[in-house]
Amino acid sequence: MKKLKCGVIGCGRIGCGFDEILSRTLIRTHALSYYKNPKSELVALCDIDKKKLEYYGKKYKIEKVYENSKDMFEDQKLDCVSICTTANEHFKLVKEAIKNDVKGIIIEKPISNSLDSAEKIIKLCKKSNVVLAVNHQRRFDPFYHLLSKLINQKKNGNVQNVNVYYGGGIANSGSHIYDVLRFFFGDVKSLNANVSLNSSNNMQDPNYDVKIQFKNKIRCNLVGINFKNYGIAEIDILFAKKRFSIDLVTNQVKIFEVLSRVQDYKLLQLSKQLKGKRPATDIRLVIENFINCVQTRKNPFCTGYDGYKSLELVVGSILSAKSRRELQIPFKNKNYKIESR
Numbered sequence: 001m002k003k004l005k006c007g008v009i010g011c012g013r014i015g016c017g018f019d020e021i022l023s024r025t026l027i028r029t030h031a032l033s034y035y036k037n038p039k040s041e042l043v044a045l046c047d048i049d050k051k052k053l054e055y056y057g058k059k060y061k062i063e064k065v066y067e068n069s070k071d072m073f074e075d076q077k078l079d080c081v082s083i084c085t086t087a088n089e090h091f092k093l094v095k096e097a098i099k100n101d102v103k104g105i106i107i108e109k110p111i112s113n114s115l116d117s118a119e120k121i122i123k124l125c126k127k128s129n130v131v132l133a134v135n136h137q138r139r140f141d142p143f144y145h146l147l148s149k150l151i152n153q154k155k156n157g158n159v160q161n162v163n164v165y166y167g168g169g170i171a172n173s174g175s176h177i178y179d180v181l182r183f184f185f186g187d188v189k190s191l192n193a194n195v196s197l198n199s200s201n202n203m204q205d206p207n208y209d210v211k212i213q214f215k216n217k218i219r220c221n222l223v224g225i226n227f228k229n230y231g232i233a234e235i236d237i238l239f240a241k242k243r244f245s246i247d248l249v250t251n252q253v254k255i256f257e258v259l260s261r262v263q264d265y266k267l268l269q270l271s272k273q274l275k276g277k278r279p280a281t282d283i284r285l286v287i288e289n290f291i292n293c294v295q296t297r298k299n300p301f302c303t304g305y306d307g308y309k310s311l312e313l314v315v316g317s318i319l320s321a322k323s324r325r326e327l328q329i330p331f332k333n334k335n336y337k338i339e340s341r
């Protein structure tokens, strides 16, 4: 099969910058993922920042780099494009890509800056038969598929509560958290949010503390933590018979169960530890699945709809805190725009 011609728009951190050494086995960027994948060829880079373009153009030995996405699409017959800019640019870039007959588009999270534009992105791709993926990368890792199975085993007993610690903003990190929660527990029925007292250190994207009720009646608390102190992204699931403590960055999981007693008091003790093959920052499998789906016209592991549902919970958290009320999902306000990221 012919190699797919791929381009990256936005040569910032996730587009190119996280990978300075091209020989590393841990792959953290779209550019290096295409570069290393035998089924794809990285043929174009685009960024409004000329310096980054020249730097990464040389690094990847790409002859033609573009300061303007329209020029790139007109000049190159791209099969696939990665959109790695901030969310406010996504809709415009998707329209350009579709106009120029790409076969596949992968968008960095969050899918867009409003539910309205996210919906339009999904509809446009569907109408044009374009494969659309969103990079909530944990869905692409077999380890998370295994975890989801283990979590949903009846023998764990009922879920008493789920607690999540995260930081770095509800749109930036929270969108990943919401995606993983949906992956494990299904859709959310309602949520009630407040701005967290622990800063995200980004005025445009605060942390929110959120009480969540899933449709299957599972309850969950999201607690914002200040990343200036330390980074954290953890899900703690308290079943009746077990406890799963999941580190969403290192992909290390501790499972506890009652193994002994002190009189009437049942002691939870570590019974098993699991570790994924790679940390969550490795996005090689994301691009691998995306490329395969473009070739076979299948749905990727994280679809536009998944991206939409994660954004819905981000926007819902903001609207709930603003109105100081519990919010039922879905809600009507699709025009609310989140700031950048």
Ligand SMILES: NC(=O)c1ccc[n+]([C@@H]2O[C@H](COP(=O)([O-])OP(=O)(O)OC[C@H]3O[C@@H](n4cnc5c(N)ncnc54)[C@H](O)[C@@H]3O)[C@@H](O)[C@H]2O)c1
Residues within 6 Å of the ligand: 009, 010, 011, 012, 013, 014, 015, 046, 047, 048, 049, 052, 067, 069, 084, 085, 086, 087, 089, 108, 109, 110, 135, 136, 137, 172, 341
């Ligand atoms: N999946 C993940 O784990 C992960 C990690 C980091 C960032 N992200 C997401 O990726 C996106 C980008 O984040 P980043 O940290 O790489 O940002 P960044 O600021 O480092 O990079 C964005 C780049 O896009 C360029 N750009 C902006 N508008 C453009 C346009 N119209 N045409 C061409 N280039 C344009 C900017 O000049 C910049 O170089 C964000 O949405 C972020 O949430 C995801």
